[in-house]
Amino acid sequence: MNISDSARLTYDFMTANDAQLLFELDQDSEVMRHINGGELTSMQEIREIFIPRLESYADISKGWGMWKVSIKPNSNSAEQLSASEQFLGWILVRPLEFFSESPQWNNLELGWRFKQLAWGKGIATEAAQAVMEVVTNSEHVQYISAIALEENISSIKIMEKLGMKFLKKAMHHDPLGDCELVYYQKEIKPQIS
Numbered sequence: 001m002n003i004s005d006s007a008r009l010t011y012d013f014m015t016a017n018d019a020q021l022l023f024e025l026d027q028d029s030e031v032m033r034h035i036n037g038g039e040l041t042s043m044q045e046i047r048e049i050f051i052p053r054l055e056s057y058a059d060i061s062k063g064w065g066m067w068k069v070s071i072k073p074n075s076n077s078a079e080q081l082s083a084s085e086q087f088l089g090w091i092l093v094r095p096l097e098f099f100s101e102s103p104q105w106n107n108l109e110l111g112w113r114f115k116q117l118a119w120g121k122g123i124a125t126e127a128a129q130a131v132m133e134v135v136t137n138s139e140h141v142q143y144i145s146a147i148a149l150e151e152n153i154s155s156i157k158i159m160e161k162l163g164m165k166f167l168k169k170a171m172h173h174d175p176l177g178d179c180e181l182v183y184y185q186k187e188i189k190p191q192i193s
Contacts, residue, residue, distance in 0.1 A: 001063040006130040014066040034152040057094040063135035069127040089114030107143040159184040
């Protein structure tokens with residue numbers, strides 16, 4: 001599966017080779033504020049927790065995994081930036097509740113994390129829209145969902161711009177820790193009775 005460039009951005013499938021970019025992104029306490037209260041991620045955590053989790057659900061043929069979002073290289077400003085400087089963040093795609101006993105195979109979760117320099121510019125919305133359009137083309141995908149802390153208003157606004165509606169507030173269970181989140185969802189294909 002391939003995600004075509006959007007107006008300002010390019011997309012590449014992320015692997016363990018991108019550990020340094022993942023680490024750099026997680027070194028801003030403001031970026032991490034709505035993830036874990038602002039704690040920075042160590043390189044050991046990237047290698048021992050984050051990468052194995054990514055590899056457990058990554059399937060490029062389905063678009064599941066993390067998509068690296070970078071500034072489009074044809075812009076004058078991007079040509080003078082290193083790969084690390086061009087990297088803005090990522091879009092995550094995996095079945096909702098993947099790490100539970102009953103993953104929702106027909107309901108894909110979108111997630112995102114971006115450097116502060118991308119905030120407030122529509123970058124996350126543009127990237128999530130581009131990825132969503134491709135991964136929801138599968139006949140098996142009925143819903144697209146996203147989850148966030150209730151106070152993460154910026155992420156909730158992105159969900160709404162993507163056409164998702166509030167579904168519920170509930171406890172989200174994850175091997176890394178449970179927390180109460182808001183769930184937003186968009187129906188892609190009506191359920192067949």
